[in-house]
Each structure stands twice: as C-alpha cells, then as structure tokens.
Amino acid sequence: MDFGRDALFLDFDGTLVELCDRPDAVQVSERLIETLHALSERLDGRLALVSGRAIEVLDGFGMIGLAAAGSHGSEWRLANGERKYLPRPAGLDVAQQQFAVFADTADGLLFEDKPLGAALHYRRAPGMRDAAHDLARQLADDHKLHLQHGHDMVELRVPGVDKGTAICELLKLRPFAGFRPIFLGDDVTDEDGFEAVEASGGKAILVGEPRDTHASYRLSGVSAVNEWLAQSLQSQAPEGAARKTGGMQ
Numbered sequence: 105m106d107f108g109r110d111a112l113f114l115d116f117d118g119t120l121v122e123l124c125d126r127p128d129a130v131q132v133s134e135r136l137i138e139t140l141h142a143l144s145e146r147l148d149g150r151l152a153l154v155s156g157r158a159i160e161v162l163d164g165f166g167m168i169g170l171a172a173a174g175s176h177g178s179e180w181r182l183a184n185g186e187r188k189y190l191p192r193p194a195g196l197d198v199a200q201q202q203f204a205v206f207a208d209t210a211d212g213l214l215f216e217d218k219p220l221g222a223a224l225h226y227r228r229a230p231g232m233r234d235a236a237h238d239l240a241r242q243l244a245d246d247h248k249l250h251l252q253h254g255h256d257m258v259e260l261r262v263p264g265v266d267k268g269t270a271i272c273e274l275l276k277l278r279p280f281a282g283f284r285p286i287f288l289g290d291d292v293t294d295e296d297g298f299e300a301v302e303a304s305g306g307k308a309i310l311v312g313e314p315r316d317t318h319a320s321y322r323l324s325g326v327s328a329v330n331e332w333l334a335q336s337l338q339s340q341a342p343e344g345a346a347r348k349t350g351g352m353q
C-alpha cells in the first residue's frame with residue numbers, strides 16, 4: 105500500500121472478521137479496531153468500510169469515526185461525520201413482515217431487520233434455501249426491490265445501488281477524490297466493487313479461495329487480511345502478501 109497515493113475500501117464480514125452463524129455474533133478484536141483507525145489516520149481519512157450492513161450496526165462493532173458505505177451503497181458517511189442515505193422504499197415494510205413470518209416456519213432460519221433492507225439467513229437451515237429464494241424473488245418482483253444473494257442468505261434492498269456505485273460515489277468526494285482505490289472483499293456482492301475499482305485504475309483483492317472474479321489479486325482469508333493490514337501499517341512494503349490471480353477468468 106502506498107500511503108501517499110491509495111484509498112482503502114474494505115468489506116467487513118468474511119474480509120475483516122470471520123463469518124458467523126448469527127450476524128450479530130461476529131468477533132471484532134480490539135487489535136483490528138485499533139489497526140483500522142490507525143490506517144485511516146495514516147491515509148488522511150481515505151479508508152472506508154463498504155458493507156451490506158447498516159452503518160449504525162458497523163458503529164456498534166467499534167467503527168465510529170471511520171468512513172463507511174453501508175446497506176450495499178444505500179448510505180455513506182465520511183470520517184468527518186458528513187452523511188447521506190437514500191429513502192427507504194415503501195415495499196420494504198411488507199417484505200420485512202413476510203420474511204419475519206417465514207423465518208418462524210423452521211428452526212435455524214434467521215430474519216435480519218435492516219434500516220434499508222431485509223435479509224433471510226439460512227446457514228443453519230440449508231434445506232430451506234430454495235423456499236427462501238422463491239419467497240425473496242416473489243417479493244422483489246411485487247415491490248420493485250433489488251434481490252441480492254450472499255453467503256447462505258438472501259436480501260431485499262434499495263434498487264439501483266451496489267458496492268460499485270458506493271465506491272464510485274465516495275471517490276467523487278474529499279478526501280477520496282483523486283486517489284487510487286484498493287478494495288478487499290470476499291463475497292459475490294463485492295464483484296461490483298471489484299469491477300468499479302479495476303475500471304478506475306485501482307486494485308481489487310479477492311479474499312478467500314480462487315474463483316471466477318473481477319479481482320486481480322487475492323488474499324487467502326480473514327487472517328491474511330488482518331496480517332496484511334497490520335504489516336502495511338508498520339511498513340511501506342508494496343502490496344504485502346497479495347498474490348496476482350491472473351485477472352478475470
């Protein structure tokens with residue numbers, strides 16, 4: 105990482121912290137929180153979390169004071185506290201209610217209420233996957249919501265935005281404007297961000313096993329990411345341990 109040239113965009117779940125059965129049970133170490141704040145300072149505020157989670161939820165994990173794009177690009181906040189969020193679609197209330205009813209029909213299903221979205225997690229009820237997808241697809245059609253697939257979950261949210269639009273939006277603003285974006289993410293929802301970053305001359309880093317991706321670099325997992333961030337903070341070593349993946353396949 106080049107502290108004079110780069111802007112750092114980081115997915116949260118599966119990138120900075122390990123995925124958990126319950127989204128509220130993820131473990132965030134003090135060391136990670138300290139590292140992120142120190143990196144943000146070193147980058148003059150050019151570090152932003154880019155997450156499907158709401159910003160207020162990220163703040164609950166110790167991220168207050170960092171820039172963030174939350175709810176898959178439906179809201180953002182700069183390190184100085186300036187913020188913007190899109191209006192909540194009317195159909196989301198119905199979708200949330202139906203997801204909550206559905207989640208009560210089987211053990212292991214989990215409904216997650218979000219300010220600008222509604223998610224169904226079936227990690228602990230894999231047999232309900234198809235039914236969850238069917239319901240989500242129907243609700244998305246009926247209420248003109250965006251249907252988003254993630255790790256063992258499906259989500260309905262504000263249409264017209266994604267992690268790519270979120271990063272592009274932040275790159276228009278100070279302190280990010282004019283700097284080279286680096287984006288780390290693990291999920292299919294991060295591919296929009298990878299595309300946006302590579303298209304603007306930046307670097308996309310896939311976290312996890314190799315797969316078809318728009319990212320040109322890869323780190324093996326959450327531990328490798330945490331190590332890379334800590335090492336970057338301590339030195340100016342270019343690119344750390346990220347290996348080239350050979351580009352899009």
Ligand SMILES: [Mg+2]
Pocket residue numbers: 115116117118119289290291
């Ligand atoms: Mg993730």
